Amino acid sequence: MRRITPNIGLLNSFIRLTCGFTMLAWGTSKLVKRPYSTSTPLMVIMAGAMKVAEGITRFCPLTYLFEEKMVEMTNGNDEDMKSYDDLVNPS
Known part of the structure; x- marks a missing residue:
């Protein structure tokens, strides 16, 4: 645990x-x-x-979830980040 x-x-x-x-x-x-x-x-x-x-x-559980998501996003693939950027900024 x-x-x-x-x-x-x-x-x-x-x-x-x-x-x-x-x-x-x-x-x-x-x-x-x-x-x-x-x-x-x-x-x-x-x-x-x-x-x-x-x-x-x-x-704080919300701070914990936010930090985990940020670590996941920074350690993710560049392809995943490109698709995420397209969703956030469609221009």
């Missing part, structure tokens, strides 16, 4: 923790005020919890 290493920096993790706890506090306060209003506070709470988890573990 492959070990997952941190892929975000310390400052980035602190920012994610701050934003995540802010989102959790806002969503919780909205749910306490009106528990059956809409699903918006629940989505904010889930996103905030995800940001807190990313800040604690210092691992």
Whole structure:
């Protein structure tokens, strides 16, 4: 099994923790005020919890996928890159 290493920096993790706890506090306060209003506070709470988890573990799945795709694109064949360039820039 492959070990997952941190892929975000310390400052980035602190920012994610701050934003995540802010989102959790806002969503919780909205749910306490009106528990059956809409699903918006629940989505904010889930996103905030995800940001807190990313800040604690210092691992972001989206950053990981982006880095893997970039490595795949740079190590790929030149023919694949030419076809990709044609799709992006049709001129």
